[in-house]
Amino acid sequence: MLRPPTRTKPVRIAFQRPVSVTQRILLGTAAWVMFLGLWQYAATADLAPQRLFPPPTQVIATLETLFLEQGFHADVLASLRRVGISFLVAFAFALPLGVLMGAFPVVAAFFNPLVSPFRYLPAPAFIPLLLMWLGAGDTQKIALLFLGVVWFLVTLIADHVRSVRMELIETALTLGASTRQVLIGVVFRASLPGLVDITRQMLAVSWTYLIIAEIVATTDGIGAMIMRARRFVRVDEVMAGIVMIGILGLLLDLLFRFLHWALFPYARQRSRKL
Amino acid sequence: MSAEFGELHVESVSKRYSGNRRNAPPRLALDSVSFDLSRGGVGVLLGPSGCGKSTLLRMVAGLETISEGRITVSGREVTGPGRDRGMVFQTYTSFPWLTVEENVAYGLRINSSATGRHGGVVDYFLERIGLAPFRKAYPDELSGGMRQRVAIARALANQPDILLMDEPFGALDPETRWQMQELVLGIVHKERMTVLMVTHDIEEAIFMGDRIAFFSHGPGRVRELIEPTFGGDERRLDKAALKAIPDYGVMESRILQMMREEGAAARAQTA
Ligand SMILES: Nc1ncnc2c1ncn2[C@@H]1O[C@H](COP(=O)(O)OP(=O)(O)OP(=O)(O)O)[C@@H](O)[C@H]1O
Ligand SMILES: [Mg+2]
Numbered sequence: 159m160l161r162p163p164t165r166t167k168p169v170r171i172a173f174q175r176p177v178s179v180t181q182r183i184l185l186g187t188a189a190w191v192m193f194l195g196l197w198q199y200a201a202t203a204d205l206a207p208q209r210l211f212p213p214p215t216q217v218i219a220t221l222e223t224l225f226l227e228q229g230f231h232a233d234v235l236a237s238l239r240r241v242g243i244s245f246l247v248a249f250a251f252a253l254p255l256g257v258l259m260g261a262f263p264v265v266a267a268f269f270n271p272l273v274s275p276f277r278y279l280p281a282p283a284f285i286p287l288l289l290m291w292l293g294a295g296d297t298q299k300i301a302l303l304f305l306g307v308v309w310f311l312v313t314l315i316a317d318h319v320r321s322v323r324m325e326l327i328e329t330a331l332t333l334g335a336s337t338r339q340v341l342i343g344v345v346f347r348a349s350l351p352g353l354v355d356i357t358r359q360m361l362a363v364s365w366t367y368l369i370i371a372e373i374v375a376t377t378d379g380i381g382a383m384i385m386r387a388r389r390f391v392r393v394d395e396v397m398a399g400i401v402m403i404g405i406l407g408l409l410l411d412l413l414f415r416f417l418h419w420a421l422f423p424y425a426r427q428r429s430r431k432l
Numbered sequence: 433m434s435a436e437f438g439e440l441h442v443e444s445v446s447k448r449y450s451g452n453r454r455n456a457p458p459r460l461a462l463d464s465v466s467f468d469l470s471r472g473g474v475g476v477l478l479g480p481s482g483c484g485k486s487t488l489l490r491m492v493a494g495l496e497t498i499s500e501g502r503i504t505v506s507g508r509e510v511t512g513p514g515r516d517r518g519m520v521f522q523t524y525t526s527f528p529w530l531t532v533e534e535n536v537a538y539g540l541r542i543n544s545s546a547t548g549r550h551g552g553v554v555d556y557f558l559e560r561i562g563l564a565p566f567r568k569a570y571p572d573e574l575s576g577g578m579r580q581r582v583a584i585a586r587a588l589a590n591q592p593d594i595l596l597m598d599e600p601f602g603a604l605d606p607e608t609r610w611q612m613q614e615l616v617l618g619i620v621h622k623e624r625m626t627v628l629m630v631t632h633d634i635e636e637a638i639f640m641g642d643r644i645a646f647f648s649h650g651p652g653r654v655r656e657l658i659e660p661t662f663g664g665d666e667r668r669l670d671k672a673a674l675k676a677i678p679d680y681g682v683m684e685s686r687i688l689q690m691m692r693e694e695g696a697a698a699r700a701q702t703a
Contacts, residue, residue, distance in 0.1 A: 334514060
């Protein structure tokens with residue numbers, strides 16, 4: 159890029175030194191160009207048979223074919239639906255529990271011993287149980303995705319709500335607010351930006367469980383497509399599926415970043431300062 | 433007992449903190465403290481660090497339980513926080529998601545079912561604290577002094593019987609601090625509002641206080657009640673003139689002397 163020489167600042171490496179937006183974009187793009195370039199080079203340099211290690215250009219072409227000729231969008235929608243429903247259910251369950259645990263130590267003292275150990279149980283370990291209880295259908299997959307995030311959601315929400323400054327609560331109380339008004343109008347309201355962040359982060363976790371959920375006895379979904387492609391050793395399709403998951407995850411992340419920015423104008427300045 | 437609006441009575445109040453929270457044995461923070469204010473009076477709690485000033489203020493606010501004795505405001509016994517006792521904290525407490533205007537209106541909004549009827553009160557206090565041009569700004573865009581003004585206006589707009597302030601100007605630079613003292617005194621005198629405030633600043637205590645309770649170190653007791661009556665109401669007009677009054681210097685050095693004694697006693701206690 160050509161820029162006036164006076165404005166070009168060298169990228170210096172120093173602890174905690176902020177990086178300008180242009181520099182960030184340039185550096186980020188450079189990393190991707192390097193990664194894709196290396197991949198392309200390695201794949202076309204005959205280190206391995208191209209069938210087992212296709213270059214990025216072919217993966218993109220395959221992705222296009224998948225959408226145009228093989229109805230891949232139906233798989234994508236099926237996956238999105240599973241993540242969406244399971245996350246909504248998990249959030250609806252975790253929100254009241256987490257808020258109450260965060261706001262009232264008594265509630266936390268009751269539920270914490272119950273919730274904490276569950277976080278350490280890997281959700282995939284429940285697959286056999288879920289298969290026996292719920293069969294091989296969608297309910298089982300949604301239940302697995304639910305189990306994958308719900309305990310983390312409860313803990314993260316509770317921790318975040320607990321961090322609402324006591325002075326804000328006490329100020330509201332001395333202004334005559336009732337318990338309900340403090341809970342909803344101050345504690346919950348103050349936590350909202352953080353809740354959007356937690357949603358964004360945990361959606362990423364849910365997204366990583368998707369493949370595990372769809373590997374087991376599934377006919378549709380991105381994961382099912384990947385497993386089908388594996389059977390026919392279509393490495394390009396497997397990679398296209400993985401790329402698709404990455405793209406969707408990134409888009410979801412951006413969507414929630416945008417929501418945070420649009421919904422909480424007052425929090426913008428602070429995040430820039432921090 | 434007939435009590436006038438805005439009267440404060442602190443009657444032989446003690447506070448015992450159970451030690452579990454700080455891995456310490458139960459300790460007496462306040463020992464049988466009494467203190468009265470009539471309507472429109474400005475009370476100041478002064479004393480060495482850790483003598484229980486904040487504790488007493490928080491007990492009047494209803495944010496801390498009372499171990500012994502009783503506190504009444506406008507004749508009603510304090511049992512918990514309520515809108516009749518507004519509080520201004522030392523740290524910034526503006527609700528970050530509300531604009532300046534919405535912050536000031538917060539108390540009125542939650543206390544009245546009819547919304548929008550209190551525009552006049554909010555406008556009046558925004559005007560008084562000089563933040564009318566910033567009404568649509570969020571607290572994050574304000575300086576520390578401005579945020580503290582918002583907190584004071586928010587407490588005043590809610591029309592409490594008594595205004596409680598815990599080192600409200602502690603974080604401000606001397607110039608802003610001095611402006612805020614005059615501003616608050618002006619409003620408080622106009623509204624005939626009772627005020628109880630904590631400060632470390634002797635000058636602030638003499639300038640603002642009608643009655644100063646000087647606390648001795650732990651367990652906190654009222655060591656001396658001081659009423660700076662010299663200069664009449666005129667001592668509030670001009671700080672330079674106040675300092676020129678000989679009585680001011682006498683009172684200041686007497687309080688300084690007490691501060692030194694209490695500080696030495698505290699050090700001896702912990703040593
Ligand atoms: N929640 C608490 N639990 C136990 N002890 C406490 C608690 N709050 C205060 N104390 C103790 O009570 C005593 C009085 O504290 P307080 O905060 O009222 O002092 P203060 O006069 O406001 O001091 P400062 O001028 O430093 O603000 C201190 O010794 C303090 O350690
Ligand atoms: Mg204090």
